[in-house]
Amino acid sequence: MSRKIAYGGIFAALALLMGYVEAMIPLPLPAGVKLGLSNVVVVLCLYTLGGRAAFGISLVRVVLAALLFKGFLSFWYSCAGALLSFAVMVLAKRSGHFSIRGVSMLGGVSHNVGQMVVAVLFLGRAVVLTLSPLLLVSGLLAGFGIGLVSERCIRYVQQRKG
């Protein structure tokens, strides 16, 4: 149990750090398109520590990132994205129809869908939806990349253990 808590703490710290690192790398990306590096940690956690721990880490990350770097408006965006993507990933994993890559792609896409929903609510206009094709595809690609990285990480850790 205490081992799990310790790992949880490390994962949460890593997730927070990933967001920070990503913010430091200037990428010429259009509005709303993000790599979502910290999602690597959430996906890893989902597969190693299980759903409940991953949920906690996801939540801690969003709250801390909002307090430390962003501010409260973006908290709602991150929160909607993180919660929806998390719920979708847990269900996708449980269904057994998807590999890590598929789970993470679904996570990326649903993250962006969640943010678009909040944007429509906040702005009171449906116009942001013109961005939806871009955000769907970018979520898919980011999710694919993150799935690949997570897959490698998990394999590496398991080899070391065994």
Next chain:
Amino acid sequence: MKKGDRWVLLVVLLAAAVLAIVFAVQKKAGAEAVVYVSGVETARFPLSTPIQWRLETAWGYNEIQIEDGVVSVIDADCRDGICVNHAPISSQGESIVCLPHEMVIEIEGETAAALDGVVQ
């Protein structure tokens, strides 16, 4: 890759393509630029008249410019600057969004009464 993974790829790409096509088909030249703050219409300008206007809200300012029938945000004090970097807009339904200031500029088509100036 499991079978489900491929379905995810296929379905999402298809959805994105359909949405992109729908938005592209709907594209028509606009007549007016409408500024919304938190979903409430704040100002409305005809695209035909060049204008430079500063929107001041509780969150900060956005300097909006209309020139040669295209709308752009030339300056703003928002944290990400996405609205300033956004390409100018001129077709119906196009928009520039500034999330930090909860501002949307949307291009609309011909309306019955062409209002000139600021509607509060």
